[in-house]
Amino acid sequence: MERAEPPLHLVDEPVVEAADPLDAESRTAELPHPGLVATAAPDLPDRLVPGAGFGGWADKVGGVLLRNMALLVLIAVLAALPTHFFVGSVNDTLIAAPALSDMIGGFGLLLLPLMWLAYFAVSALPLLIVLAGAVGVAVPAAADGARPRLRTVWSLVAYRLRPLWLWLALFGLVAQGLPLLDSQPEVAPSVAGPLRIILVLASTGALAFAGVLGCVVLIEHGRGPSRAMHLLTVTPPAGATGLVAASLAFALLPRLAGPAWGSVAQTAVGVVCGVLWAVAALVTYAQARRAEGPVTSVSLRAELAAPELF
8 A cells, every 4th residue: 555645735935934944843934924024124224314313414414525525525616606606696687787778779678587587597507516416426425335426426417407407596586585685785774684584584495495396306307396395394303404504504604704705705605505505405305205204325316317207
């Protein structure tokens, strides 16, 4: 009489790997519950994405600045030229229109709206350089653990520069409100004081929102202001406070450095504050994304490197 073979029991691969290979009686294995695995997963540290506290936010901002000092200095130098010649020079457009009017018989005033649009478009160029440069440098550096090449930085942000420039030029209308007041010396002191405070607050808010919006445009192509507003609503207070402080410094300190130390000092302070603002906006954006769900510098780099859909 032949001996009956035991029936075959097919098991999936995780059960086989989890079973004890030294125990001949071990035919089953107990798998952990998926919910318990997700809960027990550690919050791994990241070079770019901070936690919810201000200490983590400041640590990531300082880390980005220190690790990428050479490339960020190069970005600051590139932004220095348009900063020196265009930012804060609103009075030049006011003087040029009457001069054109005298030259071509009154038609110069018709060019004033076009001149203003051109001014605000060019004045957004420093914001474009520092924000796109900071994102293109910091994200791959954090994800890869090495300094990116300039070709890599350019390839990551080049196709999104046009929409970013349009949005920054639009918010530059608000951010440049303070130099507009400085070009009007006939404003009464009783009005100029409160109006200056309002314009500083408006410029700070516009810069803070534009920084997060710029990160959205660069990393999540196809998204716009509504997405940036949503991220600001879920940003932890620590990150929002840090971004507002960096935006206030960018809006105010160059204006104070100009009368005190001259235009060259104003440019130097402006580009330094601009780089700090851009890095603060990127870290705050990453912190807001972490508040939504799991995100790392590697996942942000994958989004940044994703091809355009149009």
